Amino acid sequence: MRYLPLTDADRSAMLEKIGAPDVDALFVDVPEEARLDGPIHGLPMHASEMAVEKHMRRLSKKNLAAADAAFFLGAGAYKHHVPASVDHIIQRGEFLTAYTPYQPEIAQGTLQMLFEFQSQVAHLYGCAVANASMYDGSTACWEAVAMASRIARGKKRKVVLSGALHPHYAEVVKTMAKFTDDEIAHAKPAMTAAPDTDGLISRIDDNTSCVVVQYPDILGRVTDLQPVADAAHEKGALLIVVNTEPVALGAIKSPGEMGADIVVGEGQSIGVGLQFGGPYLGLFAVRDPKHVRMMPGRLCGETQDAEGKRGYVLTLSTREQHIRREKATSNICTNSGLCALAFSVHMTLLGEKGLRQLAMENHRLACLAADKLAAVPGVTVLNDAFFNEFTIQLGQDARAVVRKLARDNILAGVSLGRLFPEHEELSDGLIVAVTETTTEEDIETLVSALKEVLS
């Protein structure tokens, strides 16, 4: 077995040193009736590198890769070009095969990277402090709700969710709330050109710990958050803003600028790739430094070593499970370190200049696609304002259209019927995402296919 260096001679010599007759003597504490006497029956034996690669390649080929399709899916995961150097750096063994930096003297590489990552995220979100990452956007969203609940010290139990929050994120919050006795006020999304801010504000009351809105929202709409922030703050509630497309923040105001208290989101767009949904990268930041000690997850901070040199350590760990056990702010232990590295490298390659260019190129192509689609008979573009994603209405169940177009390698978008199966009235909606990887030819392909299907 190529991954196991011990030889039989080594094993014998080691058993002799231990004083055991054979290796089974080391498993003496396993009850005899439960011990397996050989390899588990019915499972294959070891295989060569070549054989495994072949098997996996066969499975890989049964999937339609995004690069081989005219591709318009978004709704929480976006296809962007990732520079080749990003993948090179995250495959360096010193990053790939290191662990959580518990021994800072020999983990300054990971720690400095995390400090830079936290700083990049804080700037992007318009916040003071970001943590060293969470599992993904949806779990970060739940952690933000739980944090708001902690800040309210259990005195406010109502969580107001925007109807235009990604339904998977809303489901995660609802699932967790069942076990924490938080009351969830959630409206269904309305198919309107702009989100129903007044309706959202009317649901905020004195018992509200937080309001959760997505920006840009699940239908791609972009709206000023300041009125919601003001209304929340008036009632003593926190505004949590969820962002699933960080590239957007190269073009539109940051949530922090508009009064968000906690900003969370999915970082997958920058550096990480699609990967069928994971691993992704949860981003988590707070606007006001006074909330830092209520945050979940790891935080990296600057300090000095015994010779006075600048260095970095994991800090404020008295919030965390390995110190506080059942009183911790979260049970989270593992974060998304390597995805944070990929994000940070890609963001360094972009810089503010590249991020703004990338954002505007996304927006330019999205505007082009929206105009071309609006001209297709039977298609209505819902949005007044959007970044790189917008919703169209097809006058028929979009799920069937999506499945039909997929047969011709056109991945037309995410149907609202799949995301909101309980809301039949939304089922003619299709969320279309356009990024810098979308070509004008792709857009033409989608336009002509829709013309044919809808005629």
Add this chain to the structure above:
Amino acid sequence: MNAPNASGWKPGTPVQDHNAMAGPDTVTGNRALMLEEPLIFEIGNTETTGVDLPEPTGGANRLGGLERSEKIGIPGLSEPETVRHYTRLSRQNYAIDLGLFPLGSCTMKHNPRLNEKVARMPGFADVHPLQPVDTVRGALEVVNELAHWLIDLTGMHGVAMSPKAGAHGELCGILCIRAALEARGDAREVILVPESAHGTNPATAAFAGYKIEDIPANSDGRVDLDALKSRLGPDVAGVMITNPSTLGLFERDLKEISDAVHEAGGFVYCDGANFNAIVGKVRPGDLGVDAMHINLHKTFSTPHGGGGPGSGPVVLSEALSPFGPLPYTARTKDGVVHLIEEEDADAFSEEHFGGKMQSFGRMTAFHGQMGMFTRALSYILSHGADGLRQVAEDAVLNANYILRSLDDVLDAPFGHSGPCMHEALFSDKGFAEDISTLDLAKALIDEGYHPMTMYFPLVVHGAMLVEPTETESKAALDQFIMALRSVAERAKAGDETLKTAPHYAPRRRLDETLAARKPILAWEEPNPPAGEPTMSEQGGR
């Protein structure tokens, strides 16, 4: 033991007096290959970029009047500068690729590179989680094939694949238990957890709304069966037991514990962090376990990546399987792999399981850590049923070899109770009065090793938990044993130089108190020129 290397140095050759050899200070602060590296905020600027993108044309936009006009403040670097920055940073890290990484309970084994190659195949890396199911059948097959292996290796009934890491898996298991109890109208409020458990166990159970009570241990470090039995009752929802335990011991009485817990109407959660020691040797399902998470980044070698991502599928007993989270995959009799989401869960459940769906809900957007599933499956297929069994045997053999090679110089508090499993536990008993486990660990850094897990489990004073894993050769173990023996002897002799270790790392001991007292958690521009507003005054941050 080891042959001298080409330089003539061999293990055991004392390094010459370094003071006599010490050179002058350098103007750069660098010391040959030990390179200092500034922050990107100090070497980059907002006008530099390492990508070629078109300049915005300034045409009409539809951003709703919300253009970002304030400075963002994120610096850029050209590609060569970027590659150099991160490469220089990488060299300040210890890693498995550099040497033995004996971090107990973390299973730092070699990460086969085939798995990296496989995970990057376009059909896995470049597919969207919401593509039409017909375009991702191969991805679903990966999920299902891995699920099948995990079920067979653990002797369980079902598996929830979506949890993102170990602690997320624990939460999944505890929520299944709570959902199952609620489904039978049985409100219970207590979860029993041994003191030796990982901190995530009590944190998880508390999060799910349970009160935590300690399970006492007996004199050989295992769960005290009689004490446990006497505590069981109608208020106990279940127990969380780590097996093998964090003391590196197999819980001999687990089957009897499970029977007693079930008898009292509760469930058994097993923390599977240490599954590496028993994979292919014994199945938790045969010991009465109801739920167990498996850290794919431990037993199945997906890279730790400096702290993640992980992946924590949870295997479930027949009693708990119906309550697992959405989405899940299932293979029907016709061989087709289905992806079950909210949309079709009820219909699928009626058709194939003859009843309404009882899932406790969704724990995360999308389907789980696909990138980890492909790597873990590749690892499992490479080893096969025979190789995985060998993994457990070699991991346990290596740990016992370390235990018995050092128990004459280091106190092994449970060394008397028989062989250990995959990790060897030592205490600081016998160290000179002013020398601590931390000092020994830092001295191990100077010897070129990442230290073992320190001060955990909490039940052992000055604990040192050493997990070598199966991917170390005997020569590598022998050199590590020699190094640990040497620093242990120095600790017992009261060698004061231990207290200032490490001496040869990129940094000396870092001041963690300072970091926590005056937290600096993001870069801030140093003193802006007089008259100009700072970034915070501009309202940007």
